[in-house]
Amino acid sequence: MRVLHVAAEVFPWVKTGGLADVVGALPQAQVLTGVDSRLLVPGFPAVLDALQGARAICELGGMFGAGRITLRVGELPGSGVTAYVIDAPLLYGRAGNPYLGPDGHEWSDNLQRFALLGWVGAHLAAGELDLSWMPQILHAHDWHAGMACAYLASQPANAARSVFTVHNLAYQGLFDASDFPLLGLPGRFMSSNGLEFHGQLSFIKAGLVYAQRITTVSPTYAREIALEEFGCGLEGLLRARGSDVSGILNGVDGAVWDPRTDAAIVANYSPQALGAKSRCKAALQAALGLPVDAHAPLFVAVSRLTSQKGLDLVLSALPELLAHGAQLAVQGSGDAALERALLAAAAQHPHRVAVRLGYDEASAHQMVAGSDAMLVPSRFEPCGLTQLYALRYGSVPVVRRVGGLADTVVDLDQGAASTGVVFDDATGAAMAHAITRAVTVYRDTDAWRQLMLRGMRQDFSWLPPAQQYLALYQGMAAPPGA
Numbered sequence: 001m002r003v004l005h006v007a008a009e010v011f012p013w014v015k016t017g018g019l020a021d022v023v024g025a026l027p028q029a030q031v032l033t034g035v036d037s038r039l040l041v042p043g044f045p046a047v048l049d050a051l052q053g054a055r056a057i058c059e060l061g062g063m064f065g066a067g068r069i070t071l072r073v074g075e076l077p078g079s080g081v082t083a084y085v086i087d088a089p090l091l092y093g094r095a096g097n098p099y100l101g102p103d104g105h106e107w108s109d110n111l112q113r114f115a116l117l118g119w120v121g122a123h124l125a126a127g128e129l130d131l132s133w134m135p136q137i138l139h140a141h142d143w144h145a146g147m148a149c150a151y152l153a154s155q156p157a158n159a160a161r162s163v164f165t166v167h168n169l170a171y172q173g174l175f176d177a178s179d180f181p182l183l184g185l186p187g188r189f190m191s192s193n194g195l196e197f198h199g200q201l202s203f204i205k206a207g208l209v210y211a212q213r214i215t216t217v218s219p220t221y222a223r224e225i226a227l228e229e230f231g232c233g234l235e236g237l238l239r240a241r242g243s244d245v246s247g248i249l250n251g252v253d254g255a256v257w258d259p260r261t262d263a264a265i266v267a268n269y270s271p272q273a274l275g276a277k278s279r280c281k282a283a284l285q286a287a288l289g290l291p292v293d294a295h296a297p298l299f300v301a302v303s304r305l306t307s308q309k310g311l312d313l314v315l316s317a318l319p320e321l322l323a324h325g326a327q328l329a330v331q332g333s334g335d336a337a338l339e340r341a342l343l344a345a346a347a348q349h350p351h352r353v354a355v356r357l358g359y360d361e362a363s364a365h366q367m368v369a370g371s372d373a374m375l376v377p378s379r380f381e382p383c384g385l386t387q388l389y390a391l392r393y394g395s396v397p398v399v400r401r402v403g404g405l406a407d408t409v410v411d412l413d414q415g416a417a418s419t420g421v422v423f424d425d426a427t428g429a430a431m432a433h434a435i436t437r438a439v440t441v442y443r444d445t446d447a448w449r450q451l452m453l454r455g456m457r458q459d460f461s462w463l464p465p466a467q468q469y470l471a472l473y474q475g476m477a478a479p480p481g482a
């Protein structure tokens, strides 16, 4: 089976969130199961710098205002995965966030930048750009890669079949409808059954309409997005595609997230040798300027600061958290008002609350390893990876019963099967009650230890999802002539 993943991010070179973690791990896991899985990503500077043994396989020119475009192929170090990289300096030669400029606004040429990604994906999938390799499946991720499915559908004899994975329906890649001619597609693509979305042009619809199969990153989110509450206006389309939509839970990359081997933390530990975790906690408290206190429950959140993630609920519940003698640490970046509110809480309670703004991979590992519990009170959560990392690191997840959080954390009320605390309402009161329940167990040292160990023993490796994707690909009827 030959598969081409098309995506904008890949860990560790380009990452704004969990998409990068998935794209960094899934193709590797597929290669290990015998799938010839390759990757197509834009030539952001960090990716081009990393590409090993790169060779140019074709030159493209004059498209999407990109000037010179060279398609390169090589291997991303340590991955064993062949990567195609679009070297188009005018469109991708910008360091930093892949979608936003230094002013925090979307790049004005994002339509061209991600149309080119889709165009190259579709033409690779049609066997036109690499004459020595042609995938059977084009697997596009999120709106950035959605156009690959539309361009593939515009080919007269589209050889590959396409899968579109929704990592987050809230980000849709909306552009001005008047820019449609820039895409070079037949007019029929700009209809309400195509790319048009309430008078705009939608790249996520390119994936949702033209892919043969749609997946999301958890079974619960796959059901939720058919509902108005979670569908972001696309629920009707998703309901119409009903049987083509399924959910496959993400995994954890054990080469990156494993407390036994993690080089970013001060001491390594395992379920069999848990003692060293307390050194991680003490080091984290010290680094954050919090009192080094083994008995104070330390709650953390590692998160993008957007309304999705519900960190405002944590602030609402702060009085109760503090009343329990607990500490709070947040590593995050995003919404300016939320950043200010978190900093204000830290300034008001310097010995109890610590906030690290910005994106810092090593700090994220230290937070997960050093914490007693991880707060993930999301309003919606397609899968969520931080609660999976927390489980693996013996940090008890406290999560809302939504999306992938509902699929991966088992509440205390399930007794000997429980792995965390799960709450229902997106309110400060419900968050506070969940924190109280966590602290109550924390004060029972033995019960807490059992809870941690059950979490650590959960298996969220990439092997089962890799096998489920393979079964999905195999179940897709081969196109004529393939």
Ligand code: ADP
Binding pocket: 016, 017, 018, 019, 021, 302, 303, 304, 331, 332, 333, 358, 359, 360, 361, 364, 383, 384, 385, 386, 387
């Ligand atoms: P999402 O993709 O919606 O942001 P996930 O839980 O799937 O949520 O993935 C988030 C990923 O980003 C995790 O790898 C997490 O550790 C990382 N992350 C989020 N915020 C930060 C940050 N401020 N610094 C470092 N890593 C972060």
Ligand code: GLC
Binding pocket: 017, 018, 019, 022, 167, 168, 217, 250, 381, 382, 383, 384, 385, 404
């Ligand atoms: C998205 C979602 C998150 C998911 C990640 C990887 O960013 O918000 O829930 O875990 O993609 O699939």
